[in-house]
Amino acid sequence: MLSHHERAELDKIERWFETSDPALAAxxxxxxxxxxxxxxxxxxxxxxxxxxxxxxxxxAASPALTLCALLAGAGGVAAHVARCQGQD
Structure with a gap:
């Protein structure tokens, strides 16, 4: 449970966020x-x-298609990593 003083401080911080950066507050x-x-x-x-x-x-036992699959897979891994790092 927060004290009256702590609630007042949190209200001040909330108002500061809303005025300084409305997008972040949203x-x-x-x-x-x-x-x-x-x-x-x-x-x-x-x-x-x-x-x-x-x-x-x-x-089809095609090395060219298998290589393309590996390249597409590497691109997928890079995209997964980029998305995970963007969420942190």
Missing amino acids: VLRRGSPPRAAPLTLLIVLLDTAAIGLLVTGML
Whole structure:
């Protein structure tokens, strides 16, 4: 339980956030930052392309398609890492 003084201090901090950076105050009020839709779409496309190319390359015994699958997979990993680092 917060004391009256602590509540007053928190109210001051809240008002300061609302006046100095309204966008940040809105994000903090919602509880979580909005996700980047283009990055999520890129991740889904890279993952799907990697799986499709890998299966096709293995069925056709094509080293070129398998290499493309590995490159798409590496791009997907990089996009996953970028999204995770952006959330921290």
